[in-house]
Every structure is written in C-alpha cells, then in structure tokens.
Amino acid sequence: ELNMNQTSAPIKTAKEELADFVEIFPILTNEILKELPGMDMPPQTIAWVEKMINVNVSGGKMNRGLTVLHSLQLLVEGRQLSRSEIFLANVLGWCVEWLQAFFLVADDIMDQSITRRGQPCWYRQANPISNNGTIGSIAINDSFILESCIYILIKKYFRNEPYYADILDIFHETSYQTELGQLLDLTTQPNRGDFSLFTLNTYRRIVKYKTAYYSFYLPVALAMLMAGITSTPAFSTAKDILLPMGEFFQVQDDFLDCYGSPAVIGKIGRDIEENKCSWMICQAILNGTPEQINLLKKHYGLDNPTDVELVKKIYGEIGLKKIFKDYEDESYAFLISKIKSVRIMPQEVFIKLLSKIYKRDL
C-alpha cells in the first residue's frame, strides 16, 4: 500500500534513523540556550550551560533515546509515522538522554568515578571561568539544570497534547524510582568487609530501581503514551518484561565493569574499589569456597591496584565468566518465553530491545 500522505516520512534505515536522532540534538539545545539572553544571563553563563549540555548529554550510545521512536513505530503496526510524529518521539527520546545525563553527572560524584564516555567525569573537568581548579561540586547544580531541561523541552513540544500531564507524571515517577535505586545502591555497602547485604535479592532490588525503570520501561512507556495507549494492563505487561530486561542489562554492566575494555565501555571500572554490591561479588559469594570468600572480605572495597588484582584473580578461580555466560543464556530464554505470551501489544517492541542488548559488545 502506498502512503500518499505528504507528511509521512519515507521508511528509514537504522543509520538514517540514528542520523535523524542526532540531528535534532542541536535544535533542542538551542531551544534551551535561546531563552537565556532574555533572562539577562551573562555570556559566560550561557557558554557554561552550552558546554555542560554538550559534554554530558551527547556522546552516549543513545540506545535509550532511540527506543522511543523504535517502539512507537512498532506500536502503530504498519502505519507509517508522519515527520512530526518522528520528531516528537525523538524529542522524548532526547528527554530520556537528558534524564540519564542528570543522573550520571551526580552518580559520578557519588561514586568518585574518574572517566565517563572516554573523558574525565564532568566534576573533574577544568572550571572554564576559574584560573585553576575543576568544576567540582558546581556539578551538583549542573545536574539539576540538566533535569530542568527535560521539562523545558516537554513543555515546548507537548503542552497542548492530551497526554501532557501523563508525560510529566511518568518522568517524575521514574526519577523517584531511580533515586530510590541510587539510595539502595549507596547504602548497601555500609562497612567494608561486611558481606551480609551482598545477596542476589538485594542486588535485584537495587538494579530494578537504579537502572531498569529509566533505561527500559520509561522509553517504551513514553512511546505508548504517544500511541494513545491508556490501558493499565498494557503498561503492566510492558513493566513485567522490561524490568527483568533492565536487570539483565545491569548484570552485563557489572560484568563489563570488571572484564570490559575501558576503550570499549568508555569508563574505567571501579565497582571493586568502591565496595559495590555488584552482581560479580554476589555471585562470587554464592559460588566461592569459604577460603575464597574470606580472601575477598580482606581485599574487596579497597582503592588499591594490588587488592583489586587479587579480587579479580579469585573471580577467575571461581569462574565468573562461565557463570555470567550461563546466566546470560538463561535470562535470554526467560525473556523470550515471557515475550511470546504477550497479546495486548506487539511483541516486536520487546524483541527489538532484546536484540539490542544481547549483542552488546563484550
């Protein structure tokens, strides 16, 4: 069937879709920056906001952001999206990227991280208006500004849509869920050498909240709102699949924190140094001998290369690579079987996401 509607967009390749997505970033950034002179902000403040947005929002893999458009395309089942629908889906996609930037800027301070996306974390970068010194704790306020940008953009493009308040509600709820996840993450390692909280149950709760809601449920739910879906069971079904998918994604992130190449993952793993309740340490405790666990208690959570090496050596002896591979296969089969039972919305929405993460570069 030929679509003669002038406003319909031609079917795009993945590369063209990515180009469309990347292309609107400067448009959105400009929407934010162009208000600042009228608010009497001095040039160096505008330059600060511009640099801060560019450094922190762009340069990621953009999987979360692209997922809004991909999901919407599959949700409308066959009908071609108009140019305007594509643009709006991508605006929401960028809002997810802005949300992630908000969290990452603060997370890097709280985790004392060194690098992010192949460059120093924002709080460690040079302060452009000081003779010396870094951005430092000003990055806290910068993270707030990144969050505010979300609501500037949503208001600009969605204020008159009937689902405007629904979009705001879901961004608020997802932010709160992520913050609770961060709180769990930051309080599950109260004392070094105490492994009592490092259980898989605790781990799963942390990652569901700190990662899965915003990375997997949010982009799909936004597409569902744009598609006019209002049925609560549809949103529940989506959650039921996307939260476990997000859990696997975080397990993978934890695995890569230890075994991924910094050149590929863009950051230097620090979960061992930071005494994190990582999937790796939980599995090591489950699968190690009492002697191995005692050694881990002595050396885990110390910011010292020789201790880190020793922890990694024990991980090797326990065979965490094989345990991860088995877990990956299992979780893949589990998700496929869950997806096959979905009737309330197109299964392809979930298959598409699944295919993105299970071929992630290891």
Added chain:
Amino acid sequence: ELNMNQTSAPIKTAKEELADFVEIFPILTNEILKELPGMDMPPQTIAWVEKMINVNVSGGKMNRGLTVLHSLQLLVEGRQLSRSEIFLANVLGWCVEWLQAFFLVADDIMDQSITRRGQPCWYRQANPISNNGTIGSIAINDSFILESCIYILIKKYFRNEPYYADILDIFHETSYQTELGQLLDLTTQPNRGDFSLFTLNTYRRIVKYKTAYYSFYLPVALAMLMAGITSTPAFSTAKDILLPMGEFFQVQDDFLDCYGSPAVIGKIGRDIEENKCSWMICQAILNGTPEQINLLKKHYGLDNPTDVELVKKIYGEIGLKKIFKDYEDESYAFLISKIKSVRIMPQEVFIKLLSKIYKRDL
C-alpha cells in the same frame, strides 16, 4: 455576614494557622513513606528517607509555606475558605518547603557550610547505617528525593484539578530559575582577590534568580492558581513586586550572615570565607577608599578567622550597618509605592508579605 456553610473553617489566629500548617507535615510525610513497603524498600531505607525528610524539611521558619494560605485568604476577598481549601493551600505551602529543602541540602554541600537551622548540615551528619563516616555525597541523591516528594504530593492532591499542569509548570520553572541563580552565585567568584564581578548589577541578578523567584513569587503564584486566576497581567504584576521584595530579603540575609547572631539565624555565616558575591562586599567596594578596597582584596575569601576579622573591621569602618539601614528604608518606601499602584489584585497580599520581612529579627 454569617457564613453558614458547614465546611467553612472558623477564622483563625496566626498561632492557630501555624498550628494547622505544622499539623499536616506528618500527614504528608506519611503519604510518601507509606508507599515504600509496597515498593519492596527495606526498613533501613524507609528509616533513612523518614529521617532525611524530618531533618531537612521541618524546622525552618515556614514563612514561604504559610504564604500560600495567607495569599489565598486575601485573594478570595472576604469569602471564608473551606477546610478543604485550607488543607490544599497548606499542601502547596509544604511543597514550597520541600523545594527549599531540596535546594538547601545541595547548597550546603556546594558552599561547604557547617550548620543549618542550628544543627550540622545534612551532609555532615552521621551516616545512620555505617559504623563511622557521614552522609557525605549521598546527600546529593537525598536532595533529589526531596524534590521528587513535591511531585508525589502534588499528584496525590491535585491530579484532577484543572490547574494541575499549571502547578507542575510553575514548580519546574521556579526550580530552573533557582538553579540558574545558583550557577550565577557559584561562578561569580572565579578567582580570589578579583573584585571585577562584584558589582550591584551582578548581585541583583544573582539574588533575583537564586532567592526571589522561589521564596516570594512561587508561593503567591500558587495561591493565585488555586484562586482560579488565569490573567497573565496579574502574574506579571505579582512578579514585578515580589522579585524586588525577594531581592531585599536576600540583602538582609547577607547582612545577617555578617552581623546576625548564629543563635538567632541558625547558621554560622560563611560568606566572607567562601568569597561570596555578597551585598556586603559589593557595598564595601562602592563605598570604601582605595586603601580599604586593597586591604579587602588581600583578606576577603580566606577561610581564616584573622582574615575574616579584618574584613569585618573594614566593613565597620566603611559603615555598612548604616548603609544597610538606609537601604532598608529606601527599599521599603519603593515597595510600598509599587504596591499602592496595584489594581488587578488585592494589595493586602503584598502588604502581608512585606510586614513579615521588615520586622525580621536583626
């Protein structure tokens, strides 16, 4: 005229109004806490959130929070508010207090403050689930949680009101304005000893954004939304009076940072140590001799009691107490004349606020 409406509340004294306001704080806190067990949050996490809210949201002067009810009462001109209207105005008042808590928790980290409301700043308090150490940078995420509480409460009580989206918009906009003010504040003192940015113009821009919008305009604008006011000129008129009022309030705060008693203001002034673009230093530069200004350049912005003493000695020589008193009288007269010209809404709304700040304890 007798009001026979059963749901109308009797006219209250200021003391009873304050009691009403204070009374609903635990109700609102409970609205937030009661959701957490169903979200699978462990008891120590719920206890953390509870303590964090109690320490940071309550215990302030609550002027901002009470202003919503006071303004609404004056806006409905004579009609008695129902119990439900009073409750809802106080909910929005507490949301303003929650917004302030969000900003203060982060501001104290960024300013390296020591005390707040007579106790150690939240980030310096003991970490309740660690054997030693403080809350530290976890307070960053705690500040995010305080912000999220605003939207939980607004959704709970206002989701079905026609002005729901307007309330959300104004909280978003005010947050952004405050964040820009914080950015200005944090970047106006790039290098110690450089006074080039310490001008009254720069100062006024900083305080309009970092203080006046959220402390003065927001509570009144919320009352206006509740009162059903939709006229843009009314909101402009309110801004036109409330932003200069907020500016004077911050000048007073800067004066008290230097000359107020810590027992009265609940915090230990650190503007001199932190090299802040304070009203005091701006006026000292305007009114001091070249010799005095050179001495200030040498000693301002050092975290050292003898330097701070010297700065205060020069302030005394320049006569900043008298300059402040004159400025206070002038700004009072200026605001009164502005208020007298208001026709679009009751002048009493502004007079009430003015009377609160111009009798503030010095």
